[in-house]
Amino acid sequence: MFSGIVSHTSEIQDIKKNKDYWNLCIKSPNKFNTKLVKGASVSVNGVCLTYTGESKKYLTFDVINETLKITNLSKLRKGSVVNLERSLKFSSEIGGHLMSGHIQTTSKVIQIKRSHDTAMIKFSIGSKHKDYITEKGYVGINGCSLTISKKNKANFYVNLIPETLKMTNLSKLRVGSLVNLELDQNTVTIVDTVKNILAKKS
Structure with missing residues (x-):
């Protein structure tokens, strides 16, 4: 779950387009990935994605074709700026409203x-x-x-x-x-x- 309060923006560093999915590589903002473990949920432009944990300098995510079809992630290019938010913890303040990261x-x-x-x-x-x-x-x-x-x-x-x-x-x-x-x-x-x-x- 997410609060809808974007903590950072960052640029797309690279996109690898495979047959069944894309791999997004995003520059990690300062301290954003501190204690961010592989498999954690991150909101990228409001889409809940799973962090693959392949780099300390970058945030990497796999995006399946179904997600690409119904979101604007398919429009991303190298240099595109995206909104980022880490998932909520039980002690987190909810400054916006509860969001799932499931785009309709x-x-x-x-x-x-x-x-x-x-x-x-x-x-x-x-x-x-x-x-x-x-x-x-x-x-x-x-x-x-x-x-x-x-x-x-x-x-x-x-x-x-x-x-x-x-x-x-x-x-x-x-x-x-x-x-x-x-x-x-x-x-x-x-x-x-x-x-x-x-x-x-x-």
Whole structure:
């Protein structure tokens, strides 16, 4: 599990593309991999990946084709900047909301409005997932825990404060950029439960 508070960003050092999976090599930020053991879970752009522990200077992960199909990791290139977060410990503070690192879909940036050191970003949302996007509810975007400021039939908006822009790769987004979307599991459970109850009554 993760808190949705990105601790570091780093660049892709190398990508090895095999038939059934990719191997990602990421520059390890200072002290990020201290006591990070082989097999540990790390959030990379919001995707829960298993650390293969092949290097002390780099973070290495294997990404299967199924994950590549439903996330933006397939868009990564050498030099791409990714968000990183280590998994929570029992004593950890949860500054955002609980996130699993299981991405349901991707979303495209439709519009970016900047004002001084803040930004409001408009994202697309498909019909399959729009019911799980609620105003003032949570959503995970590239591993960042964010609050949905408003929504309409096909889009939703988030506001980014200077600290978020400084500490994450969301500052590098442009119109057309693809982000990973993790829906809030509590919202999903409530919406699905209500739908099932209404379906049984009809």
